Amino acid sequence: MTQPLRIGTRGSPLALAQAHETRDRLIAAHPHLAAPGAIEIVVFKTTGDRILDRTLAEAGGKGLFTKELEDALLDGGADLAVHSMKDVPTWMPEGLEISTLLPREDTRDAFFSRGGHTVDTLPAGSVVGTAGLRRQAQILERRPDLKVVPFRGNVQTRLAKLEAGEVDATLLALAGLRRLGLTDRITAVLEHDEMLPAVAQGAIGIEIRSADDATRALLAPLNCAATAARVTAERALLAMLDGSCRTPIAALSTLDGDRLHLKAKVLSNDGRQVFRAERSGNAGDAAAIGADAGAEIKAVLPPDFFKS
Numbered sequence: 001m002t003q004p005l006r007i008g009t010r011g012s013p014l015a016l017a018q019a020h021e022t023r024d025r026l027i028a029a030h031p032h033l034a035a036p037g038a039i040e041i042v043v044f045k046t047t048g049d050r051i052l053d054r055t056l057a058e059a060g061g062k063g064l065f066t067k068e069l070e071d072a073l074l075d076g077g078a079d080l081a082v083h084s085m086k087d088v089p090t091w092m093p094e095g096l097e098i099s100t101l102l103p104r105e106d107t108r109d110a111f112f113s114r115g116g117h118t119v120d121t122l123p124a125g126s127v128v129g130t131a132g133l134r135r136q137a138q139i140l141e142r143r144p145d146l147k148v149v150p151f152r153g154n155v156q157t158r159l160a161k162l163e164a165g166e167v168d169a170t171l172l173a174l175a176g177l178r179r180l181g182l183t184d185r186i187t188a189v190l191e192h193d194e195m196l197p198a199v200a201q202g203a204i205g206i207e208i209r210s211a212d213d214a215t216r217a218l219l220a221p222l223n224c225a226a227t228a229a230r231v232t233a234e235r236a237l238l239a240m241l242d243g244s245c246r247t248p249i250a251a252l253s254t255l256d257g258d259r260l261h262l263k264a265k266v267l268s269n270d271g272r273q274v275f276r277a278e279r280s281g282n283a284g285d286a287a288a289i290g291a292d293a294g295a296e297i298k299a300v301l302p303p304d305f306f307k308s
């Protein structure tokens, strides 16, 4: 009896859906993994899952959703860890790497409101609940008269709070809603020109021990090269900007054949200051394209912008 391949995941419904997608794709690529006990899904609680009363920016620190999974990889409690790439810190711990990116889901954000209002028709002073500074800043950029309040919890919890009247509107990544089959309650899908996504939004990344060639080989057929190029460009931008989760940064790259196009935006928390860059180039130069766009924005940011 060989050891089972252990997939480490968080326990949220979305994380579990992503872990199951990974398992299903592994079995499709390697039918022998369908045997009972060949793959085990192991659930870990991360710091981000415990902190529900503060926004993540307040909680501070990187890797709130990844640290415990990475510890499990390093101590052998898991062989691969499935992450929303959006939650993966810019710099990887020594000895670990993202070896695989699954095909990316829709990158847009979904808007939910009571009464069917869109971002433009919400009455002045309406309360928008959102956990992230990126969404806060872009909502305020468009509607400085709205009130943004911190809002945490998993997708189901947030929708329940909206229904209960705790807030008038909220936003969630369409990717997660699709993966959970929860798209029916969406009021409007926001296009990229009104809400640019987070770096790597909608992408699932699989992390392994760098020395684990066996797991790397099993995962190789699951990798989506187009998603990998796009995520590489967006994460290179983040690395150049030294992005912490305290700064609203939005970015999206698209591919047209081998041509990669990157749009990036850095905002002040109140949405009053907006800095943008755009770059195009060969997909093979994804990292340089991202770094270059990041450098352009960095050069025009006021001193201490990231500390404010």
Ligand SMILES: NCc1[nH]cc(CCC(=O)O)c1CC(=O)O
Binding pocket: 084, 085, 086, 087, 171, 172, 173, 174, 175, 176, 200, 201, 202, 203, 204
């Ligand atoms: N930190 C929360 C988080 N991480 C990834 C997703 C959604 C799925 C994705 O972007 O891949 C979400 C929820 C949300 O932003 O609505």
